[in-house]
Amino acid sequence: AVPPFIGDQNAAAPSTVPMVMRFGFPGMENLRYREDHVLSYDRRFKTAHWVCEHFTKAKLSARNAERSDYEFMEDEADHPFHRATNKDYRGSGFDRGHLAAAGNHKVSGNAMRDTFYLSNMSPQVGKGFNRDYWAFLEDHCRKLAKSFKNVYVITGPLYLPQQEADGKKYVKFQVIGANNVAVPTHFFKTILKEDDSNHISIESYILPNQPIADDTPLSNFAVPLSAIEKASGFLFFEKMPDKYNYGQIKG
Amino acid sequence: AVPPFIGDQNAAAPSTVPMVMRFGFPGMENLRYREDHVLSYDRRFKTAHWVCEHFTKAKLSARNAERSDYEFMEDEADHPFHRATNKDYRGSGFDRGHLAAAGNHKVSGNAMRDTFYLSNMSPQVGKGFNRDYWAFLEDHCRKLAKSFKNVYVITGPLYLPQQEADGKKYVKFQVIGANNVAVPTHFFKTILKEDDSNHISIESYILPNQPIADDTPLSNFAVPLSAIEKASGFLFFEKMPDKYNYGQIKG
Numbered sequence: 001a002v003p004p005f006i007g008d009q010n011a012a013a014p015s016t017v018p019m020v021m022r023f024g025f026p027g028m029e030n031l032r033y034r035e036d037h038v039l040s041y042d043r044r045f046k047t048a049h050w051v052c053e054h055f056t057k058a059k060l061s062a063r064n065a066e067r068s069d070y071e072f073m074e075d076e077a078d079h080p081f082h083r084a085t086n087k088d089y090r091g092s093g094f095d096r097g098h099l100a101a102a103g104n105h106k107v108s109g110n111a112m113r114d115t116f117y118l119s120n121m122s123p124q125v126g127k128g129f130n131r132d133y134w135a136f137l138e139d140h141c142r143k144l145a146k147s148f149k150n151v152y153v154i155t156g157p158l159y160l161p162q163q164e165a166d167g168k169k170y171v172k173f174q175v176i177g178a179n180n181v182a183v184p185t186h187f188f189k190t191i192l193k194e195d196d197s198n199h200i201s202i203e204s205y206i207l208p209n210q211p212i213a214d215d216t217p218l219s220n221f222a223v224p225l226s227a228i229e230k231a232s233g234f235l236f237f238e239k240m241p242d243k244y245n246y247g248q249i250k251g
Numbered sequence: 252a253v254p255p256f257i258g259d260q261n262a263a264a265p266s267t268v269p270m271v272m273r274f275g276f277p278g279m280e281n282l283r284y285r286e287d288h289v290l291s292y293d294r295r296f297k298t299a300h301w302v303c304e305h306f307t308k309a310k311l312s313a314r315n316a317e318r319s320d321y322e323f324m325e326d327e328a329d330h331p332f333h334r335a336t337n338k339d340y341r342g343s344g345f346d347r348g349h350l351a352a353a354g355n356h357k358v359s360g361n362a363m364r365d366t367f368y369l370s371n372m373s374p375q376v377g378k379g380f381n382r383d384y385w386a387f388l389e390d391h392c393r394k395l396a397k398s399f400k401n402v403y404v405i406t407g408p409l410y411l412p413q414q415e416a417d418g419k420k421y422v423k424f425q426v427i428g429a430n431n432v433a434v435p436t437h438f439f440k441t442i443l444k445e446d447d448s449n450h451i452s453i454e455s456y457i458l459p460n461q462p463i464a465d466d467t468p469l470s471n472f473a474v475p476l477s478a479i480e481k482a483s484g485f486l487f488f489e490k491m492p493d494k495y496n497y498g499q500i501k502g
C-alpha cells in the first residue's frame with residue numbers, strides 16, 4: 001500500500017525547490033515539485049523529460065526511509081491519456097527504472113515516496129544496466145557529495161538517431177503497454193559540482209539503455225554538455241555564471 | 252530577402268491570440284504568438300508541437316499578401332542548438348511543409364510572413380502529400396469557413412508506433428540535417444466548427460507522411476480526437492463546454 005502523506009500539510013515547511021533549481025530550469029513543461037526533487041513530464045512519451053536533484057553530504061547520510069516501504073504508483077497529476085501505469089511495464093521485460101534514484105532520498109519518508117511515481121520511471125534494461133552499471137553511476141554521483149559541498153544532478157531519457165545502411169539517420173525505439181510508454185535509447189546525467197571555494201565544474205554522460213560491462217570506464221561515456229542539450233531540446237545550468245565561457249559547455 | 256516588419260510596432264493593435272486560443276491551449280511549451288496563429292515549438296525534434304489557427308469567411312477572403320513575396324526563415328527565438336535551418340532541409344528530399352498554411356493568412360503581410368518561420372515547417376513528402384493530398388485537406392478546412400461562422404484548426408506532427416515482425420511496437424522516423432530535424436510519421440488536424448446557432452462540432456484526421464492517391468476519401472483518415480490526444484501528449488479544446496460529454500472526444 002502507498003504510505004500516507006507524513007506530517008502536517010498546513011505547516012509552513014521550507015521548500016527545497018529554490019535549492020534544487022538553483023542553476024535554472026532546463027524547461028518549463030508539466031513541472032512536478034516533489035519533496036526533494038523537481039521533474040518535468042513528457043506527456044507524449046509517458047516518462048520524464050528531466051529530473052533535477054540536489055545532494056549534500058548531510059542529506060545523503062540520512063537514513064530516515066527504507067526503500068522496501070514504498071511501491072510504484074501512477075501519477076494522478078497526469079490525464080489518463082498520458083499516464084504510465086504499472087500494467088504498461090508488466091511483462092515488457094524492462095525495469096521501472098528510477099530517474100531520481102530512491103537511494104538518493106532517504107532524508108524523509110515523503111522524499112523517498114515521491115521517487116516512486118511512475119512519472120519518475122523510464123523503461124530500463126534491468127540486468128547489466130539499471131541493476132548494475134546505471135546503479136554504479138548513481139553511486140558515483142552520491143560519492144561526489146563527500147568531496148563537494150553542493151552537487152546538482154539532472155537525469156533524463158534520450159531518443160538518439162543512428163545512421164542505417166541507406167546512409168540516412170533514423171530514431172528508433174520500442175514503446176510498451178497500452179499507453180505506449182517510450183523505451184529510451186539512451187539516458188543522460190549531467191552533474192554540476194560546487195567545491196568549498198565556490199568553484200564550479202561539470203561532468204556529463206550519455207549511456208545506452210543496454211547491458212554495459214562492469215569494468216567499462218565511466219569516461220567512455222563522457223560527453224560535452226552541449227551534446228545533451230542539442231539532443232534533448234533542453235538547456236542546463238543557464239544560471240551558472242559564465243556558462244558560455246565554460247569549456248565543457250561550448251562543446 | 253525577408254520582408255521588413257510592416258506597420259508601427261508601437262501601435263496598440265488588437266491581438267488575435269484570445270480568438271485563436273478561444274478553446275484553450277493544447278500545451279504551454281515554447282509558445283510563439285504570431286500575427287494570426289499561435290505555435291508551440293518542440294526543441295527536441297526541431298519542428299512545431301502544434302499550431303492553432305482561427306478562420307472566418309471574411310478573413311479568408313482577404314487578398315492582402317502574396318506567397319511569392321516571402322521566404323523561409325530561421326526562427327531566431329530558438330537557441331541555435333534547437334533551431335531548424337534551411338540547410339537542414341536542403342537535399343533531404345523533403346519539402347518544408349507549412350503547418351499553418353501560407354494560403355490561410357492572406358489577411359496581411361505580417362500574417363503571411365509569420366507562416367514562413369522554419370518553426371512552422373515539418374519535413375513533408377512533397378509529391379502526393381504536401382503538394383497534393385495535404386493541400387486538399389488545407390483547402391477542405393478553408394471551405395468550412397464558408398458555412399461555419401468560426402473554424403478553429405489545430406495542426407501538428409505525430410510519431411506513431413508500428414508493430415514489427417517480433418510482435419513489439421516501435422516508433423521509427425528519419426531525422427535530417429546537422430540539427431536532426433525530425434520527419435514525422437504522420438500529421439494530424441483537428442477542426443472545431445461553430446455554426447450560426449453556436450452549435451459546435453469537431454472533425455479530426457491523422458494522415459501518413461506519404462503519397463496519398465487524390466481519390467482517397469478523407470473519411471478514411473478520420474479518427475476520434477482522443478486518438479490524437481493520446482499519441483501527441485496534448486489535450487485539445489479543453490475550454491469547449493461539455494467536452495467530455497461530446498461523443499467524438501470520448502474516443
Ligand SMILES: [Mg+2]
Pocket residue numbers: 097098101130131134135
Ligand atoms: Mg534504478
Ligand SMILES: [Mg+2]
Pocket residue numbers: 348349352381382385386
Ligand atoms: Mg504545404
